[in-house]
Amino acid sequence: MATPAVNxxxxxxxxxxxxxxxxxxxxxSDVTRVHRERLLKNGFIxxxxxxxxxxxxxxxxxGESTAWxxxxxxxxxxxxxxxxxxxxxxxxEHSLTLHAGDWAVPxxxxxxxxxxxxxxxxxxxxxxxxxxxxxxxPAQDIEIKDGLRVFKLPSALISCSPTHFAAQPIVxxxxxxxxxxxxxxxxxxxxxxxxxxxxxxxxxxxxxxxxTIADNIVAxxxxxxxxxxxxxxxxxxxxxxxxxRETSPYVNRARMIWDKMRADVLQNFTAVPQQTDTAxxxxxxxxxxxSDAYNSLSIEGxxxxxxxxxxxxxxxxxxxxxxxxxxxxxxxxxxxxxxxxQQVKKSVEKVLSxxxxxxxxxxDHSAWYRELFGPSVSAGLIKPADLAGxxxxxxxxxxxxxxxxxxxxxxxxxPAFFDLLQNEPEPAVRVVMGHFMxxxxxxxxxxxxxxxxxxxxxxMASGAYPWTVVPLERRTEYMAALEQTSVMQxxxxxxxxxxxxxxxxxxx
Numbered sequence: 485m486a487t488p489a490v491n492x493x494x495x496x497x498x499x500x501x502x503x504x505x506x507x508x509x510x511x512x513s514d515v516t517r518v519h520r521e522r523l524l525k526n527g528f529i530x531x532x533x534x535x536x537x538x539x540x541x542x543x544x545x546x547g548e549s550t551a552w553x554x555x556x557x558x559x560x561x562x563x564x565x566x567x568x569x570x571x572x573x574x575x576x577e578h579s580l581t582l583h584a585g586d587w588a589v590p591x592x593x594x595x596x597x598x599x600x601x602x603x604x605x606x607x608x609x610x611x612x613x614x615x616x617x618x619x620x621x622p623a624q625d626i627e628i629k630d631g632l633r634v635f636k637l638p639s640a641l642i643s644c645s646p647t648h649f650a651a652q653p654i655v656x657x658x659x660x661x662x663x664x665x666x667x668x669x670x671x672x673x674x675x676x677x678x679x680x681x682x683x684x685x686x687x688x689x690x691x692x693x694x695x696t697i698a699d700n701i702v703a704x705x706x707x708x709x710x711x712x713x714x715x716x717x718x719x720x721x722x723x724x725x726x727x728x729r730e731t732s733p734y735v736n737r738a739r740m741i742w743d744k745m746r747a748d749v750l751q752n753f754t755a756v757p758q759q760t761d762t763a764x765x766x767x768x769x770x771x772x773x774x775s776d777a778y779n780s781l782s783i784e785g786x787x788x789x790x791x792x793x794x795x796x797x798x799x800x801x802x803x804x805x806x807x808x809x810x811x812x813x814x815x816x817x818x819x820x821x822x823x824x825x826q827q828v829k830k831s832v833e834k835v836l837s838x839x840x841x842x843x844x845x846x847x848d849h850s851a852w853y854r855e856l857f858g859p860s861v862s863a864g865l866i867k868p869a870d871l872a873g874x875x876x877x878x879x880x881x882x883x884x885x886x887x888x889x890x891x892x893x894x895x896x897x898x899p900a901f902f903d904l905l906q907n908e909p910e911p912a913v914r915v916v917m918g919h920f921m922x923x924x925x926x927x928x929x930x931x932x933x934x935x936x937x938x939x940x941x942x943x944m945a946s947g948a949y950p951w952t953v954v955p956l957e958r959r960t961e962y963m964a965a966l967e968q969t970s971v972m973q974x975x976x977x978x979x980x981x982x983x984x985x986x987x988x989x990x991x992x
Contacts, residue, residue: 492526495519499528503539508555509562510537532608536563552608553887554880556589560613561631564595572597572615572633573626576643577652579635584658585734587887588971596620625672637662638669642681649688649717654744654973656718657692658737661726666700673701679710687716692726734893735900738921742904745920745975746913752979753912755986757948762836765945769829772951773797777821780934782956786817797822816859821934823855828938832945841914841946842905845939852938856931874898874927881926883963886970888926897925911947916979918943920969940982952986 498519502510512520512535520537523529527542530551538559540551564572574582575594592604592612600615607613620626625639635643637659649656663669673682682705690698698714705712723743730736760768777793796819831848835841853871860866874894880887889897901921908914919940926932941951954962958981965978 492522495522495526496528499523499539507562508538508558509560509566510539511535511566512537532559533606548883549609549885550880550882552611553589553883553885556607556611557587557887558631560593561633564597564613564615564633565631568597568599568615570633571599571620573620574632574634575616576635576640577645577648579640580637580644580648580659581652581655582629582632582634583637583640583662583733584655584737585889585893586655586737587889589885589887638672641669641685642672642676642678646684646717649684650719653718653722654737654740656688657722657726657740658733660688660692660694661736662731662733663689663694663697664731666697666704670701670704673705674708677710679705679712682710683713683715684717686712686714688718690714691716691718692722693728694726732893732896734889735896738897738900738925739904741973742917742921744973745917745969746910748974748976749913749916749979750910752976753916753983755912755949755983757911758950759948762833765836765950766829766833769825769832769951772953773822773825776951776953777818777825779953779956780937781814781817781821783954783959783962784817784933786814788814788818793818793822812863813865816863816865819859820856823858824852824934824938827851827855828942831942832951835942835945840906841911841943842902842908842918845905845918845942846902849935849939853928853931853935856934870929875929877929879926879929884967884970886924886967888924894925894927898927901925905943911943911949912979912983914943914946915940915949916975916982919982920966920975920978923966924970944986949986952982954982954985958985 495518498515502514507514509532510529515523520529524531524537527540527544529537530540531537532552536559538551538555544551573579573596575596578590578593589611591610592614595613595615596618597615598617598619600617602615602617604612604614621635621639621643625636626633627636628634634640641659641663669685672678673685682701686698686701689695689701702712702714722740724739726736774790774793778788778790781788792815796815827848831844831852834844834848850873857866857871861868861871875891877891878888879891904921905914905918908917919936922939923932923936928935937954944950944952961981965981969975969978
């Protein structure tokens with residue numbers, strides 16, 4: 485007679501086979517009732533709606549959103565394909581959001597299908613799909629993005645609502661800047677006789693400085709016999725100039741977000757710089773280290789104590805023996821934090837000698853990261869290759885609706901991010917936007933929060949602000965403020981929070 489463990493292993497093998505096929509949206513018919521109930525009972529799958537399931541981790545608490553947010557897009561693609569076949573696509577408006585590199589989980593996603601029911605399908609955590617009964621665009625105007633059937637960029641720009649330009653200026657300008665030649669949109673404008681849309685797009689391209697494209701659209705449409713009246717669908721000019729050679733929607737979107745948020749940061753970051761000499765500033769770093777390490781590691785879920793931190797700082801521990809510390813993983817993290825802190829302290833000293841803080845962070849952050857995880861490499865818990873550079877796959881943030889950019893985009897975004905830091909004249913903006921944008925990009929598989937706080941404090945030094953600790957007791961507020969910034973693009977709560985912490989005595 486098979487034991488419960490053997491039975492569960494058999495069910496897990498079935499689940500593995502489904503996942504090997506790329507299935508995230510699992511139908512009840514994909515697995516027998518016995519295996520399904522066993523996987524449900526042990527927390528390896530979770531019901532999304534009647535007859536549909538997603539894989540989950542058994543250690544994820546009931547009601548937690550992480551598995552759902554990580555599965556959202558793939559589930560929607562599988563569910564919609566099962567329901568409509570190929571007769572569906574994402575709305576042009578949300579297609580543009582995805583083209584702009586924003587994969588945040590929406591409260592509701594609009595779908596077009598001639599089989600649509602014009603009603604919402606409720607999903608977990610107050611999300612939903614609304615399937616509109618509308619005709620599909622021509623097949624040549626649809627592309628597949630990670631299983632999602634979306635409007636191709638030129639078609640989406642033509643088909644989207646006129647009000648979407650003013651309602652979502654960052655998305656619209658980022659996607660417009662990805663168009664390199666008027667021919668990308670002209671063929672569709674001419675085929676459909678879209679004279680009004682042509683005037684709107686011409687005005688939109690001129691708004692972002694692409695006058696050559698605008699002129700070509702107007703001239704070609706008029707030459708074909710259409711009357712075109714150019715109109716600017718945006719409200720005002722963009723806050724930044726678009727480089728003609730920069731067509732990455734990820735980079736252009738990041739730059740617009742930075743420019744959009746600067747004023748809110750300056751309005752809400754009211755901390756007063758505390759002028760001090762370099763020796764005193766660095767001495768304060770030594771004093772605040774234990775508090776900083778305890779709080780930063782605890783925010784990330786490590787169970788550390790001031791005593792453990794002191795022990796690994798002094799080297800009185802054995803990194804090759806699990807018995808040396810009750811929690812080997814925590815000890816490795818604490819030792820890595822100590823080693824990284826020493827590298828960050830060197831970076832702070834450079835900044836205090838009036839070197840450009842953004843340039844220092846750009847050149848030194850890889851050394852911080854190597855030290856942060858060096859002990860884990862020595863202990864064989866992670867591979868040396870994991871320290872080679874930025875992540876090479878997707879990553880998800882626990883309980884967050886924000887989905888970090890695709891790993892391919894990280895290599896475009898990080899140089900642009902450091903350019904923004906280097907050229908930013910206001911220390912407060914470097915502090916707040918530096919921390920936010922780093923964790924928004926999430927360039928590593930692990931350690932992004934600790935690295936973001938290190939970077940924040942290097943920027944603090946550039947403005948004569950003291951090293952600032954984010955205390956564990958304010959973790960919920962801290963994470964909620966980051967979520968508000970990432971998903972709603974409202975940085976005021978985060979700027980206010982960081983500003984309030986600067987004045988808190990941090991060496992207790």
